[in-house]
Each structure stands twice: as C-alpha cells, then as structure tokens.
Amino acid sequence: MTDILSLAELSRLEQPEFVRRLGAVFEHSPWVMASAWGKRPFANRADFYARLAETLAEAGPEKQLALIKAHPELAGKAAIRGELTADSAREQAGAGLDACTPEEFTAIRSLNDAYREKFGFPFIVAVKGLSRTGIIAEMSRRLTRSRDEEFAEALTQIVRIASFRLDDLIAGD
Structure with missing residues (x-):
C-alpha cells in the first residue's frame, strides 16, 4: 500500500517517484502522471484534478484514444x-x-x-x-x-x- 501523502509532499517529489506512486491511477497509462508532474505545484485537490484534465486535453487524440482503450x-x-x-x-x-x-x-x-x-x-x-x-x-x-x-x-x-x-x-x- 502506498503511503498517503499531502499535495505539498507530492509536489516536492522527483518525477520518477511521483510516477511510481501515482502512475497506476490512470489505467495502464503512467505517461499521464509523468506529464502532469511538470504542472506542479498543485494548490489543492481541485487544482490537481484540473491539471490532470489539462494534461489529457494537451495529449492529442492519438494518446487520448490509447488511454481510453486501456480501460x-x-x-x-x-x-x-x-x-x-x-x-x-x-x-x-x-x-x-x-x-x-x-x-x-x-x-x-x-x-x-x-x-x-x-x-x-x-x-x-x-x-x-x-x-x-x-x-x-x-x-x-x-x-x-x-x-x-x-x-x-x-x-x-x-x-x-x-x-x-x-x-x-x-x-x-
């Protein structure tokens, strides 16, 4: 089980550790968290989730379709x-x-x-x-x-x- 971290702690993680801890959140698609890492720091949960949606919007249709098909x-x-x-x-x-x-x-x-x-x-x-x-x-x-x-x-x-x-x-x- 992954330890529960605050957003401040997550925002301080290096990219490999950030992806290791959160990469599985998106079904078979750790690239989402790898990309979202660059949008740190996150002010709060709503900001973090908005940055994730932004990451998906910026990914382009091919990556988006691959993510959808991974489900x-x-x-x-x-x-x-x-x-x-x-x-x-x-x-x-x-x-x-x-x-x-x-x-x-x-x-x-x-x-x-x-x-x-x-x-x-x-x-x-x-x-x-x-x-x-x-x-x-x-x-x-x-x-x-x-x-x-x-x-x-x-x-x-x-x-x-x-x-x-x-x-x-x-x-x-």
Missing part, C-alpha cells in the same frame, strides 16, 4: 478472466458488477458490444455510487450520442475515476 469493459472479458487491475476490480465489485444476474450480464455484454461497435472504444463510466441498473441505463443513454460527444465523455469519466482513486492516496487539502 476494460464493465463486466467484460478481463473481469471474467480475473485480469482487471486491482483498482478496476475493486470499483466494479463495489458497483455489484461481479454479482450480475444472468439478465444483467447479458444486457451489459450486449451494450458493451454495441458501444464498441459504434464508437470504436470501450464504454467508460466512474461506477462509484452507481447501481447495476443505473449503469445499464447510462450505457443505453450514451449509445444515442455522437462519437465526439462520447470521446469527450470518456475523458471526463477517466478524470473522475482518477480523482476517486487519488482521494485514497492524497491527504486532505
């Missing part, structure tokens, strides 16, 4: 095979996705497939606080949107996921 599908093949990162497994279990009824699992699987077919990347939502029913409804709702809207939404959700993960790693403001 697993909800209740997807990686979950079934036990290949999720510890954070993703904990988050999906917290939303009850490890206990889907057969009907829920079929619905999520079908929506995942339709979403990936339409947009070319996995559906991403910060599942904290959502129920299985809420997730299914959100998947259905977002399937009606454009690729540009969903690309932007995926990045927004990734920052939300990262902020929830960082809340467990960073001491109060």
Whole structure:
C-alpha cells in the first residue's frame, strides 16, 4: 500500500517517484502522471484534478484514444478472466458488477458490444455510487450520442475515476 501523502509532499517529489506512486491511477497509462508532474505545484485537490484534465486535453487524440482503450469493459472479458487491475476490480465489485444476474450480464455484454461497435472504444463510466441498473441505463443513454460527444465523455469519466482513486492516496487539502 502506498503511503498517503499531502499535495505539498507530492509536489516536492522527483518525477520518477511521483510516477511510481501515482502512475497506476490512470489505467495502464503512467505517461499521464509523468506529464502532469511538470504542472506542479498543485494548490489543492481541485487544482490537481484540473491539471490532470489539462494534461489529457494537451495529449492529442492519438494518446487520448490509447488511454481510453486501456480501460476494460464493465463486466467484460478481463473481469471474467480475473485480469482487471486491482483498482478496476475493486470499483466494479463495489458497483455489484461481479454479482450480475444472468439478465444483467447479458444486457451489459450486449451494450458493451454495441458501444464498441459504434464508437470504436470501450464504454467508460466512474461506477462509484452507481447501481447495476443505473449503469445499464447510462450505457443505453450514451449509445444515442455522437462519437465526439462520447470521446469527450470518456475523458471526463477517466478524470473522475482518477480523482476517486487519488482521494485514497492524497491527504486532505
């Protein structure tokens, strides 16, 4: 378990240590924290999270798409095979996705497939606080949107996921 640090302590870390401590927050994408390191110091959590969103916005569409594609599908093949990162497994279990009824699992699987077919990347939502029913409804709702809207939404959700993960790693403001 990583020690909890204040933002002031994080702001003083050298880049390799900063990335070592926080790089896994973005699914298989430590480059985000490596890039965000240059935006230190961070005034508070909101400033840090805003700098992370800024880092993603500056990354360009190819890196953004790679980041989006690094995320697993909800209740997807990686979950079934036990290949999720510890954070993703904990988050999906917290939303009850490890206990889907057969009907829920079929619905999520079908929506995942339709979403990936339409947009070319996995559906991403910060599942904290959502129920299985809420997730299914959100998947259905977002399937009606454009690729540009969903690309932007995926990045927004990734920052939300990262902020929830960082809340467990960073001491109060």
